[in-house]
Amino acid sequence: MRLVEEGKNLLLTQIKDFDIKQTLECGQCFNFIELADKDYAILAQGRDLRIKQEGHDLVFFDTDKKTMEEVWIPYFDLDRDYEAIKKDLLNMDPKLEVSIKALYGMRILRQDFFETLISFILSQNKQIPQIKACVRNISRLRGKEVEHGYLFPTYDEMKDISEEELKECKTGFRAGYVLSALDSYGKGLLDEDQLKAMDSLSCNQVLKQVKGIGDKVANCISLFSLDHRDAFPVDVWIKRIMEEVYFDGQETKNALIEAYGKKTYGQLGGYAQQYIFYYGRDLNKKKN
DNA sequence: TCCCAGGTAGATC
């Protein structure tokens, strides 16, 4: 990986194990726009970033070196060795080979905690396009306008939102859950630094005290915004494919699947989960 | 018209 300045843009060359489409469209983040093939606007980290991939090169538009090192390299998890992660996972479970090969360029983003907290509360019992629409509605109502849309609001921008406004954003029965999360956040019960310092189990327990956060959402928040890479969210897709591949086609409780994932993949549980999730969904798309 | 979606809380047994 090498940094090259090109006028106002920054070029990252010789990148490995990275694909912008796989990374953004694997269901971990919702506030981005596809401008063209492998050319996206990402509304995150309080910024509007246009990023384009050309083979092993990444173009970061209108970006300085400091922002790149302090914001985008951590955000895209580019300072982590995915070759080693994939190799370790394959040793733990050879069955992962197909999904890892299919999703060779997926990186788990290090996303903003508040945004991830609210977004994954909204995600329950919704399809990804609908989650995106919901996040977009809230951002339009309360977030800062930028070139390619609206940033997701900060806590201060969102704290006095009403239930009616949330329902206008098509949050449905999740509106009350969002209010509950805002309340806990405002009271300081959800402190990002403290949650990061805990082990993932304790972290999930704290998150689950919020009404509307259960096992699955807590694991997603832990994995996608609190550096708990051993988290293992079990949703309908994971359940389906793991019952088929690891539980002999037998109906299996979510808690048991989660325990199996954590035991099998340990610290790499979150990565394994993402590879399996994407593969399961992708396979389903091809059937239709 | 029915079924499902990156689920969860509350009721009921």
Next chain:
DNA sequence: GATCTACATGGG
């Protein structure tokens, strides 16, 4: 404890 169901909204 474990299981059942209602919950908004949109798409197949």
